[in-house]
Every structure is written in C-alpha cells, then in structure tokens.
Amino acid sequence: MTRYQVTGTFPFRGHKPGETFDDELSPEQEARAKAAGAIRVVKRTTDDDAQKDKGGEDA
Amino acid sequence: MPKGTALKDFVEVDDIDLSSMARAAVFSSEHERIDVSGFTPSAFNEYVAGTTEQTLTITFYGAYGTGETHQTLWPIHRDRSVVVIRWRPDQTAAVSADNPELTANVQLLTYGSPNRTRGEAETYDAVFTAADENGFDFIITPTP
Numbered sequence: 001m002t003r004y005q006v007t008g009t010f011p012f013r014g015h016k017p018g019e020t021f022d023d024e025l026s027p028e029q030e031a032r033a034k035a036a037g038a039i040r041v042v043k044r045t046t047d048d049d050a051q052k053d054k055g056g057e058d059a
Numbered sequence: 060m061p062k063g064t065a066l067k068d069f070v071e072v073d074d075i076d077l078s079s080m081a082r083a084a085v086f087s088s089e090h091e092r093i094d095v096s097g098f099t100p101s102a103f104n105e106y107v108a109g110t111t112e113q114t115l116t117i118t119f120y121g122a123y124g125t126g127e128t129h130q131t132l133w134p135i136h137r138d139r140s141v142v143v144i145r146w147r148p149d150q151t152a153a154v155s156a157d158n159p160e161l162t163a164n165v166q167l168l169t170y171g172s173p174n175r176t177r178g179e180a181e182t183y184d185a186v187f188t189a190a191d192e193n194g195f196d197f198i199i200t201p202t203p
Contacts, residue, residue: 038075
C-alpha cells in the first residue's frame with residue numbers, strides 16, 4: 001500500500017488536488033501519473049515498496 | 060428522463076478527471092455488416108454481424124501545464140499504453156441506470172494536439188479505441 005498526494009490540477013481517482021489517499025497503483029500507472037504531475041508518493045508501507053524506495057519518497 | 064443538455068459530463072482517463080478540459084464526447088460502436096444473402100424470390104439482402112469496432116472520441120482543450128491534458132494524454136499515446144477511460148452524462152450523480160458509465164480498457168490511437176488557430180481556443184480530438192476483448196460497456200452500478 002502506498003500513500004499518494006494529488007499534486008495535479010485535476011482530481012485523481014475521485015480525490016481532489018491536495019488530498020492524500022492510500023492505494024495500490026500498478027507501477028506503470030504510478031509512473032504515468034507521476035510523470036504527468038498528477039500525484040506524488042508520500043509514503044510506501046509495504047516491505048517491497050519500502051525497499052524500492054530506500055532512496056526516499058518523492059520530494 | 061427529460062431531454063438533456065450536455066453540461067455536466069464526466070470524463071476520466073487513467074484515473075485523472077479531465078472533465079473540465081473536455082467539451083465533447085462521441086461514442087461509436089459498429090458491428091461489421093456481413094452479407095450472407097442467397098438466391099431468394101424476394102431479392103432482399105441478408106446480413107449477420109461481424110467484428111465490432113468501438114471508439115470514444117473526446118474533444119479536449121489544449122493545455123500544456125503540469126498535469127494538464129497534454130502531459131496526461133501524450134505519454135499514453137506515445138507509449139501505446141492501455142488505460143481505463145470512463146464517461147458518464149452527469150458527474151454530480153453516482154453511476155446508475157439513469158446515469159450509466161461507459162468504460163473500457165483503451166489505447167489512445169489518435170492524438171490531435173497541437174491544433175491551434177490564431178485567436179481561437181485550441182481544441183483537439185483524442186480517439187480512444189477498445190484495447191481488449193471486453194470492449195466498451197455501459198455499467199449501471201458504481202465500481203468499488
């Protein structure tokens with residue numbers, strides 16, 4: 001599970017800009033949404049993701 | 060159900076709500092018509108349905124800022140990604156039989172931005188084509 005924040009201009013999965021939400025996006029969708037500036041990763045909570053994110057969450 | 064004006068449509072691409080950046084939605088679902096006519100006294104043609112072609116064309120406003128239409132849609136087209144699209148007539152109401160939601164896994168096979176003319180609002184068509192055997196369908200119960 002990952003905590004995301006909506007950083008874009010438009011709602012994401014029904015969450016308004018600025019809101020945070022917990023979800024499990026596919027790596028591909030997460031990459032697309034981050035590249036588009038729609039979301040950022042606030043915190044990863046699974047072991048695998050924590051390992052993946054050892055370098056730190058998104059700024 | 061009263062006659063309606065298209066004002067509150069909901070358009071979501073890859074989970075990003077682009078409703079306020081869309082101004083038109085046109086769905087097309089067409090079964091190929093296969094002529095299986097034989098010799099008959101009436102001479103009427105006889106057809107059966109063949110393969111099905113489905114597209115949803117959304118007219119978007121051109122916008123190039125962070126998280127706006129170009130940054131959202133161009134990578135989906137460029138990378139040939141399969142994403143979910145959703146449209147329904149009224150974004151202020153839940154999905155229901157009176158507010159059915161058209162949804163599918165799609166590819167954005169035709170992308171038309173930039174499409175600019177001096178002094179005019181930039182709009183362009185994005186044509187979403189069904190990307191799997193399920194095709195487009197209208198759902199009448201909200202997805203969890």
